[in-house]
Amino acid sequence: MRAGPPPQEPPPPAVPAPLLATTELLRLAKDGDAHAREQLMARYLPRLRRWAAGRLPMRARSLLDTADLVQETLIAVLEGFDRIEVRGPGGFQAYVRQTVLNRIKDQVRWSARRPGPDGVPETIDDPSPSPLENAIGADVLARYERGLARLNDSERELLHLRIELDFDYEEIAGMTGKPSRDAVRVAIQRALARLAEEMGLER
Amino acid sequence: MSDNHDRVEELLKSISDGNPVDWDSITRDASTGDRVRIAALSELSRIAAFSRSLQRGGEPFASPAAGSAAQPERWGDLLLLEPLGSGASADVYRAWEIRLQREVALKLLRPDAAGNAGRDADAALLQEGRAAARIRHPSVVTVHGIDSHDGRVELWMDLVRGVTLEQIVHDRGPLTADTAIRIGIDVGSAIAAVHGAGLLHRDVKPANIVRDERGRYVLTDFGLGCRTAATSLASAQSGTPMYMAPELFAGAAASERSDIYALGLTLWFALAGRHPFEADSLAKLMAQSGQGPARLREVRSEIPEEIAALVDRAVARRPEDRPASAARFVETLESCATGARAAAPGSPGSRGATRRSARGAALAALLAIAIATAAIVTLRNGRDDSAANRARVANAPATAAPAPAAPAYDVEAAFLKRDDDAAARLLNGDRVSPGDRLSLEVRATRAAWVYVLNEDDRGEHYILFPQPRFDTKNPIPADRTLLLPGTIDGLENAWTVTSAGGREHFLIVVSPEPLPEIEADLGRLPAAEPGRPIEYAQVGASTVEVLRGVGGVSPLPAGAAQPAARSRAFDRFRALAGRETGVSGVWTRQIVFENPRP
Numbered sequence: 001m002r003a004g005p006p007p008q009e010p011p012p013p014a015v016p017a018p019l020l021a022t023t024e025l026l027r028l029a030k031d032g033d034a035h036a037r038e039q040l041m042a043r044y045l046p047r048l049r050r051w052a053a054g055r056l057p058m059r060a061r062s063l064l065d066t067a068d069l070v071q072e073t074l075i076a077v078l079e080g081f082d083r084i085e086v087r088g089p090g091g092f093q094a095y096v097r098q099t100v101l102n103r104i105k106d107q108v109r110w111s112a113r114r115p116g117p118d119g120v121p122e123t124i125d126d127p128s129p130s131p132l133e134n135a136i137g138a139d140v141l142a143r144y145e146r147g148l149a150r151l152n153d154s155e156r157e158l159l160h161l162r163i164e165l166d167f168d169y170e171e172i173a174g175m176t177g178k179p180s181r182d183a184v185r186v187a188i189q190r191a192l193a194r195l196a197e198e199m200g201l202e203r
Numbered sequence: 204m205s206d207n208h209d210r211v212e213e214l215l216k217s218i219s220d221g222n223p224v225d226w227d228s229i230t231r232d233a234s235t236g237d238r239v240r241i242a243a244l245s246e247l248s249r250i251a252a253f254s255r256s257l258q259r260g261g262e263p264f265a266s267p268a269a270g271s272a273a274q275p276e277r278w279g280d281l282l283l284l285e286p287l288g289s290g291a292s293a294d295v296y297r298a299w300e301i302r303l304q305r306e307v308a309l310k311l312l313r314p315d316a317a318g319n320a321g322r323d324a325d326a327a328l329l330q331e332g333r334a335a336a337r338i339r340h341p342s343v344v345t346v347h348g349i350d351s352h353d354g355r356v357e358l359w360m361d362l363v364r365g366v367t368l369e370q371i372v373h374d375r376g377p378l379t380a381d382t383a384i385r386i387g388i389d390v391g392s393a394i395a396a397v398h399g400a401g402l403l404h405r406d407v408k409p410a411n412i413v414r415d416e417r418g419r420y421v422l423t424d425f426g427l428g429c430r431t432a433a434t435s436l437a438s439a440q441s442g443t444p445m446y447m448a449p450e451l452f453a454g455a456a457a458s459e460r461s462d463i464y465a466l467g468l469t470l471w472f473a474l475a476g477r478h479p480f481e482a483d484s485l486a487k488l489m490a491q492s493g494q495g496p497a498r499l500r501e502v503r504s505e506i507p508e509e510i511a512a513l514v515d516r517a518v519a520r521r522p523e524d525r526p527a528s529a530a531r532f533v534e535t536l537e538s539c540a541t542g543a544r545a546a547a548p549g550s551p552g553s554r555g556a557t558r559r560s561a562r563g564a565a566l567a568a569l570l571a572i573a574i575a576t577a578a579i580v581t582l583r584n585g586r587d588d589s590a591a592n593r594a595r596v597a598n599a600p601a602t603a604a605p606a607p608a609a610p611a612y613d614v615e616a617a618f619l620k621r622d623d624d625a626a627a628r629l630l631n632g633d634r635v636s637p638g639d640r641l642s643l644e645v646r647a648t649r650a651a652w653v654y655v656l657n658e659d660d661r662g663e664h665y666i667l668f669p670q671p672r673f674d675t676k677n678p679i680p681a682d683r684t685l686l687l688p689g690t691i692d693g694l695e696n697a698w699t700v701t702s703a704g705g706r707e708h709f710l711i712v713v714s715p716e717p718l719p720e721i722e723a724d725l726g727r728l729p730a731a732e733p734g735r736p737i738e739y740a741q742v743g744a745s746t747v748e749v750l751r752g753v754g755g756v757s758p759l760p761a762g763a764a765q766p767a768a769r770s771r772a773f774d775r776f777r778a779l780a781g782r783e784t785g786v787s788g789v790w791t792r793q794i795v796f797e798n799p800r801p
Contacts, residue, residue, distance in 0.1 A: 166258035189215040196243040
């Protein structure tokens with residue numbers, strides 16, 4: 001008997017093997033490689049959908065399913081990729097994340113303006129909270145978002161992948177081109193420390 | 204300053220790894236200057252926990268296009284995440300318990316589920332739910348709370364992830380006798396725990412049994428809503444009457460034996476791959492139920508006779524012909540399992556002791572290679588110390604054992620064989636082979652020191668757990684199921700079988716206090732250091748003797764062969780029985796896996 005890491009860690013089914021760095025997949029997708037594009041979709045879409053579901057208030061979901069919203073956004077980003085300038089590591093995730101958040105905001109505004117049960121439009125001052133806001137509080141979420149915005153793309157990417165999308169260290173190493181899971185782990189902890197500092201400054 | 208830095212590093216690691224943190228005590232102990240940062244870290248931890256719950260919850264929330272107006276978003280302290288299903292008497296949601304930051308299943312009973320009997324019925328349900336919340340059993344879904352809001356009774360409990368037995372049989376067809384035995388033992392002991400709490404489950408059926416991510420079969424959907432469904436014919440028509448005992452159709456009250464009947468019929472279904480009755484109306488079902496199902500071996504003749512007979516008895520038409528209790532049912536099933544193994548060709552029980560000892564020398568060589576690192580380290584780090592320690596232990600007075608007056612507690616332990624995406628519980632005598640990854644699932648109802656010892660074929664003993672490099676340390680916290688060895692630097696580990704031939708012998712020790720004999724052996728191991736190979740401490744046979752003294756040795760069955768001079772030191776410990784309640788002092792159990800040559 002021995003104790004040690006399992007002989008081989010198979011990649012989880014959600015992420016096809018081998019894991020190519022996102023930047024490499026993006027480069028291939030940009031060159032018209034359909035497989036690379038599919039890999040990007042398969043890699044991010046399910047997790048982005050679940051992440052977005054926590055951000056979209058129940059009331060705002062009736063007309064456009066969260067899944068559709070995220071899929072449309074990701075397809076639009078990938079199709080318009082030639083026209084998008086993504087700079088540096090983490091730029092793609094940051095761009096997709098922000099685009100989905102913008103779509104959600106639009107959706108919330110739209111749903112708040114549509115007529116309520118009594119025919120009178122509901123005001124945009126009273127949007128129902130998202131599940132995440134319900135769980136942690138709107139003020140905390142706002143400070144979290146502002147703190148994230150002050151980090152660099154690389155830090156934001158790591159936190160998005162780990163904290164929000166729940167990729168494991170091995171996957172993140174493969175996706176970001178970092179040398180090892182330990183390197184990822186250390187980088188994520190540093191990014192968390194930075195974010196906590198930013199959030200703490202606002203308290 | 205350094206302490207603060209280390210503590211913050213530890214918190215960052217916990218947030219990133221998803222490990223629980225007691226934020227209340229961290230905040231309480233923090234200096235004023237640290238509190239702002241701790242508060243921000245706590246908020247990040249909440250965001251991370253909620254995000255993980257979303258990611259691990261399966262598909263995104265269902266679109267509430269239909270019926271969204273009626274769907275609440277919040278229920279008391281619970282945030283409703285998605286509907287999981289609706290039955291005749293209740294709606295079930297995946298929910299987030301905001302205060303405790305955990306995911307739960309919320310069952311909202313329909314206003315009329317209590318039988319239109321108003322407050323009295325509600326009060327009875329609440330009382331029953333509170334009793335259910337006191338049940339702690341690894342195969343019973345844990346009920347966290349019950350309350351009543353706006354005329355609806357709500358019950359929230361562990362969200363068990365996995366696949367139902369109904370789905371397993373649907374996908375794979377009839378199950379093997381071994382699998383059915385596992386199901387029977389897991390679910391039967393769960394029902395025994397429910398009955399022990401003075402309750403009935405009332406809705407045992409394949410759809411309410413889930414094989415969880417660790418391979419355990421868990422009894423879910425704790426009654427309440429099914430209370431009326433099982434006690435009146437009218438409500439049975441709207442519920443699921445397929446597993447109802449025949450006397451219930453005749454108006455008798457539900458009983459322990461009607462739960463046993465449902466378990467028997469569930470096992471019949473699992474072994475036959477289909478339900479015994481094919482009825483398209485309640486009248487036909489009642490008629491067929493009155494006649495009873497076919498004998499199991501008429502459907503599958505290869506099922507071992509003892510097991511088939513037990514299942515047939517559990518589904519007897521007359522309640523008095525069924526096993527008297529779920530506990531008795533489980534005991535009989537366990538003896539069936541042991542008998543089946545002993546009778547199997549080539550099984551260990553059928554081999555002669557001579558053959559076993561003749562093979563010993565060759566196996567010793569193989570196993571020595573498998574744990575060579577440990578042996579070398581033990582020699583290098585003080586064989587002499589070890590000898591001295593053994594002498595000390597041998598002379599230690601009996602009072603070295605933890606005080607027997609320690610409050611009684613419950614222990615649950617089982618080895619799991621782990622695949623990439625699942626785990627199966629191992630029973631004593633099961634087979635393992637090279638490459639298999641093993642973990643010990645352990646839980647105690649009090650904080651406890653856990654030790655896992657391995658005995659090789661030369662009779663030498665090594666401490667597999669704890670280990671300086673493992674993240675999980677003693678004592679393990681109360682009421683938390685842990686998988687050992689746990690993680691090393693955040694990466695989950697398992698004990699890996701590295702060679703074939705012989706048997707793997709383990710001794711599991713759970714103690715309310717650290718055991719000085721073992722701690723002394725552990726103390727000689729080098730300190731944890733990243734990159735250092737895993738090294739095991741060796742313990743002497745005298746330490747095992749002391750364990751036998753403090754843990755108690757159960758008498759061998761009458762007529763059992765006396766241990767030979769070369770018998771294994773672990774052989775006089777009781778075989779692992781999974782779960783034990785009311786333990787006082789040290790709990791020791793051994794488990795042996797067959798590891799034959801290919």
